[in-house]
Amino acid sequence: MRQQRSAETRVKILEAALDLFRERGFPESTMREIAARSGVATGLAYYYFASKDAIVLEYYQRALEDLGPLLEPAQQHKKVEDRLNAILEAKFQYFEPNRRFLGALMSNAADPASPLSPFSEPSRPIREFDFAQFQRALDETGVSIPKDLAPHMAKILWMYQMGILLFWIYDRSENQSRSRQLVKRSVGMVVSLLKLSNLPLLKPARKTVLDLVAILEG
DSSP: OHHHHHHHHHHHHHHHHHHHHHHHOTTTOOHHHHHHHHTSOHHHHHHHOSSHHHHHHHHHHHHHHHHHHHHTTGGGOSSHHHHHHHHHHHHHHHHGGGHHHHHHHHHHHTSTTSTTSTTSSTTHHHHHHHHHHHHHHHHHTTOOOOTTTGGGHHHHHHHHHHHHHHHHHTOOSGGGHHHHHHHHHHHHHHHHHHHHTTSGGGHHHHHHHHHHHHHHHO
């Protein structure tokens, strides 16, 4: 019973924090306000979450748990371009309620040293989850990938996704229609380049891509 109450309190604080982040933005919200919104003492809020960053990492964990089932329909498409379109659309729909909050996070997450950075160690689980989703899309649709590029392709698609999501966060068009147009056009281009990458003529270009991946990882 005590464990259940503890879990419920944790969820209550998380939900209150997300509500405040949506309303006021991440930088403007304080732990004291989060505690008040959730109906607990400030000290108790700090007992469950040492900081606002810890709350966001809990949100990342929730996203990790939620997205698996949500992405399963996307993984049923037979063509890789259809899968990539569907994966990105599922991400748009899932993160839509928190788009403003995610935009406010960018100033913090842009710092590679921040635990909220998509490249940080604390965010590794959700990053590796995404790698696995992209790898599954490639494997199950039978895309032919050059041997030198194959071990890195899921990571390259993840980097592409991060660029798309960043554009989507700041997209002010109605229902983020420009973002969806960007996905539709760019996914086709990515898949075409992937297929063309098997040509011997493009081996130097593949090396450049791998060099870029190494720089980004570094």
